[in-house]
Amino acid sequence: MILASPPFWMHPAAAVAALAYGLAAVTGARMGEVNARRLLGLAWAAHALALLGLLAGPARFGFAPAMSVTAWLVVTAYVVERQIFPQLKARWAMGGLGAVAVAMAWLFPGTLLHEQASAWLPLHWALGLSAYGMFGAAVIHAWMMTRTERNIRLGQEADSGLPLLTLEKLTFRFVTAGFMLLTATLVAGALFGETLYGQGRGQWRWDHKTTFALLSWLTFAVLLIGRSQWGWRGRRAVRVLYIGASLLLLSYAGSRFVLEILLGRAG
The missing domain is CATH 1.20.120 (Four Helix Bundle (Hemerythrin (Met), subunit A))
Incomplete structure (x- = not known):
């Protein structure tokens, strides 16, 4: 049986997210506050698009996508906190966490969801x-x-x-x-x-x-x-x-x- 492939934009989005996260972690301090914030924002948006690809078409899930969603939520909390506490310094940690999580979900996309599961799942x-x-x-x-x-x-x-x-x-x-x-x-x-x-x-x-x-x-x-x-x-x-x-x-x-x-x- 041939399984339907994931959306065409899923893998490019994951690649952009991993690269942007990695750059934010490694070079964020040297590129200036505004550019580093934009880079992390790009990574966050691309990460969300990659996660959406897991649920589009034949929905898949597993341990790595769960960790990827967790990392995305942690980065989201950081982005919101930065609006309240601009002095918060954790961008390199967020970048490293996001890059690893995206790479894991890319390598291990999980298994197909059971068809008999409830729509409330x-x-x-x-x-x-x-x-x-x-x-x-x-x-x-x-x-x-x-x-x-x-x-x-x-x-x-x-x-x-x-x-x-x-x-x-x-x-x-x-x-x-x-x-x-x-x-x-x-x-x-x-x-x-x-x-x-x-x-x-x-x-x-x-x-x-x-x-x-x-x-x-x-x-x-x-x-x-x-x-x-x-x-x-x-x-x-x-x-x-x-x-x-x-x-x-x-x-x-x-x-x-x-x-x-x-x-x-x-x-």
């Missing part, structure tokens, strides 16, 4: 991937927060461009938003799982994806409670965030990676 995925994006942005901010704290201890100027307390507030805002989206995703999966994925699938299955998702939800719940009740901050909060993000990464992306790459199955 994309909405369910949108909730889950939005949670990925919010937690991804939280991890980036936590990483910048750790670097800023280290620079302060060494008596150096913070290279993130934002005060430590501002980075901390932004980190937990992203964590809170991600936790709400993850909660909605899990509730939708529990209540409407059979409708979303089609017949032959139970409403609740204790597979690796569900187990890791629940463990990540519990970890983030502990983090938010610890922040609210016991004032968790600094390294302790960052460590718990990293643990929760790692568990969440293993839930969908990790399980799909094992199925698609290690086992060579569509899942």
Whole structure:
């Protein structure tokens, strides 16, 4: 059987996105603020076009497209933040993240979606991937927060461009938003799982994806409670965030990676 090919513009868009992201990461500091911002904007738009190509025609999805969508959402959050905090400095990190994510989705476009799946499944995925994006942005901010704290201890100027307390507030805002989206995703999966994925699938299955998702939800719940009740901050909060993000990464992306790459199955 011959599968329909992706839209003709998908691969050129991915190539432009990867190149623009890479240039923004490597040469952004030397080309001037305006040109670097335009280059990142071009990468962001081309990235969105490449992602759209995955869903046009015979829709495909998998671990690499999920990571690509996550990276695009993180870059989107950065672009919005730059309008509020022009001094924020993370363009090279955004460029590197975007280039790697686009290349992965180009090499591993995923598998064809099941025809019996519900039309509501994309909405369910949108909730889950939005949670990925919010937690991804939280991890980036936590990483910048750790670097800023280290620079302060060494008596150096913070290279993130934002005060430590501002980075901390932004980190937990992203964590809170991600936790709400993850909660909605899990509730939708529990209540409407059979409708979303089609017949032959139970409403609740204790597979690796569900187990890791629940463990990540519990970890983030502990983090938010610890922040609210016991004032968790600094390294302790960052460590718990990293643990929760790692568990969440293993839930969908990790399980799909094992199925698609290690086992060579569509899942």
